[in-house]
Amino acid sequence: MRRFFYATSNDISNKTDNNYPHLSTLPIGASVELTESIAHHWCRVLRANIGDHGILFDGFGGEYQVQLQTMSKKHATATLITHINDDRSAPLLTKIGLVISRGERMDYAIQKSTELGVTAIQLLSSHHGEVNLKPAQVEKKLAHWQQVAIAACEQCGLNRPPVILAPLSINDWLRDPVTDIEIAISSAVSPIVAALSKDHYYQLLQQPADLRLQLSVPAAGQPLIPKALSTVLAQELPYIELLIGPEGGLSDEECLKAQSVGFEPWQIGARVLRTETAPVVALATLHALLPLVSH
Structure with a gap:
């Protein structure tokens, strides 16, 4: 049907x-x-x-x-x-801070992240980012990306769509973490999902994340899997935030700022992933690891 x-x-x-x-x-x-x-x-x-x-x-x-x-x-x-009465939500909460990319690449990242059960996507602009939306463009683009997520839900069987949050600069996002999810959703999302702000499932995002991970390029000395990841995934309903930069990567200043607010670097494999591929691989990896560490 x-x-x-x-x-x-x-x-x-x-x-x-x-x-x-x-x-x-x-x-x-x-x-x-x-x-x-x-x-x-x-x-x-x-x-x-x-x-x-x-x-x-x-x-x-x-x-x-x-x-x-x-x-x-x-x-x-x-x-x-x-x-x-069948809730097909993922057994973990995930919020992706995703630097906006161009055209179909951004649609792909949102579509596939939705299929893999992401809870929320915070749109970001950064120093090396390709896209900086003008104020007049935000409402239209936000509605488009939210509809991409909804269409993916309709296709894949999820019945709780992820909320797509209006763009912030990465520095603003790292400096001012959201503490009132109801206010954030109602003022920063497309009206089509604003009513969801009062639901308990989405209000869980008001809590601090259990783990914050920055997808990074391969570098010597970095662990392949952050030490805390297995412990966090063993919790009843883990909440993980992921930070994913643009094609050119985050600037050194942005990386240092992310680390200062608790983001740990996470490199997945030995290759450099495109910005639209990184959220898919990260979410799929979390889902693959979850049954291995859960009780």
Whole structure:
């Protein structure tokens, strides 16, 4: 069955067509108005018929099997058939500080990181970075990258999309760690996922990370695996932050700043990875190591 992200809103005073309730507040058998994007994609692009079944998930846990009930040129409704209490989130929390790269490389990094269960991606600019967004570009690019992550969730089966946080300079991010995730999400993400800030799963990012790792180029004397990694992965729900620089690498000053706030260098293998490859390899490695050290 086709899967669709159902974007909700916490603003109950807003009665516009873009305000949709949490699915968990509706009883099984209730009729739910589909969002404009779902109605367009399911009914018009995929040419669904009345009675077709699909899956809706809103990021608050589990998902719902629904049956298409009505459809018109711009609107559609579906009936909630059953709730599937299956949380496919990764067994660890991961937040990537990722320096923005150009075009399809950035889309690839976000798409594949989502498939590998990343919890959040903080977009960064750096001294050697290729991309520095103008203020007028941020909203549009943020919406695009968030939609890339959502589409990856719909395809791979995840039902909690990662939040993509608006760009910061790497120095600002390292100097001012986020301490209020609800404020950070509501003010720094695309509106399509802002409501998720109140969910316990995303609020866990408010806590300090158990381990902070900077993906680095191979260098003599560095351990292949940081000593603390095995211990952290053995925890019940480890939280790891990853810092990934641009194609030209982080500057010496940025590396020193990262180390001063607790980032440990981590080199994976003997080759220099591209910026879009590094998050994929890092997340895959963490998932491969997790069952080997978990209790």
